[in-house]
Amino acid sequence: MGTEHFDSKAADWDKDPAKVSRAQEIGAAVAESVPLAPGTRLLEYGAGTGLVTQALRDRVGQVVLADNSAGMRQVIEEKIAAGLLPDAVVWNLDLERHPVPDEQFDLVVTALVLHHVRDLPTVLSGFAALLRPGGHLCIADLDREDGSFHQHDFDGHHGFDRTDLSEALRAAGFAEVRVEDCTTIFKEGASYQVFLATAMRS
Numbered sequence: 001m002g003t004e005h006f007d008s009k010a011a012d013w014d015k016d017p018a019k020v021s022r023a024q025e026i027g028a029a030v031a032e033s034v035p036l037a038p039g040t041r042l043l044e045y046g047a048g049t050g051l052v053t054q055a056l057r058d059r060v061g062q063v064v065l066a067d068n069s070a071g072m073r074q075v076i077e078e079k080i081a082a083g084l085l086p087d088a089v090v091w092n093l094d095l096e097r098h099p100v101p102d103e104q105f106d107l108v109v110t111a112l113v114l115h116h117v118r119d120l121p122t123v124l125s126g127f128a129a130l131l132r133p134g135g136h137l138c139i140a141d142l143d144r145e146d147g148s149f150h151q152h153d154f155d156g157h158h159g160f161d162r163t164d165l166s167e168a169l170r171a172a173g174f175a176e177v178r179v180e181d182c183t184t185i186f187k188e189g190a191s192y193q194v195f196l197a198t199a200m201r202s
């Protein structure tokens with residue numbers, strides 16, 4: 001999928017209270033699931049407008065927000081200029097297409113992004129390369145769904161089977177994989193379960 005869909009949604013993204021509260025719930029679940037400290041270096045991949053990082057901002061150190069949508073990155077830049085995301089850096093990064101940056105993080109968080117990614121093993125290997133050994137990965141995403149979640153042109157994953165994702169994480173170099181319920185998204189009269197998968201870089 002190109003970036004046009006999210007480019008066009010970026011300016012109004014935070015006007016939807018459901019998206020804001022969902023990101024806060026995911027941030028709270030991350031904070032409960034992995035160790036955070038003032039020195040924790042965080043990468044949020046597919047950060048959108050940075051809502052999940054905003055929820056974690058006071059509990060971690062330097063943050064990098066990566067997204068392949070110029071519209072989303074523009075909103076993040078505006079938040080940085082407004083002082084809402086102190087000590088934040090923005091990357092144009094698509095791990096399916098770009099080389100993995102030569103940087104190391106303590107924590108990678110990605111929320112509702114991986115179902116948009118086609119080449120999951122490449123992206124998971126990219127996360128492993130970006131984490132120091134012992135660092136943590138947190139993935140919030142949809143459980144397997146019937147394909148009704150996306151109304152727009154969509155060629156990604158209809159959610160994930162938890163067992164399959166756990167195996168893909170181990171194959172990419174992660175250990176201590178856990179998957180737990182995180183939140184529920186209500187959309188067009190249907191409900192969609194969101195899990196939080198956590199894993200440690202071996």
Ligand SMILES: C[S@@+](CC[C@H](N)C(=O)[O-])C[C@H]1O[C@@H](n2cnc3c(N)ncnc32)[C@H](O)[C@@H]1O
Nearest residue numbers: 006046047048067068069072094111112113116
């Ligand atoms: C559903 S939005 C979620 C945004 C944010 N994580 C949140 O929870 O509010 C998915 C985000 O992933 C980004 N994205 C999709 N595919 C990507 C890719 N291959 N590389 C980087 N970002 C991607 C989109 O531009 C969009 O900002």
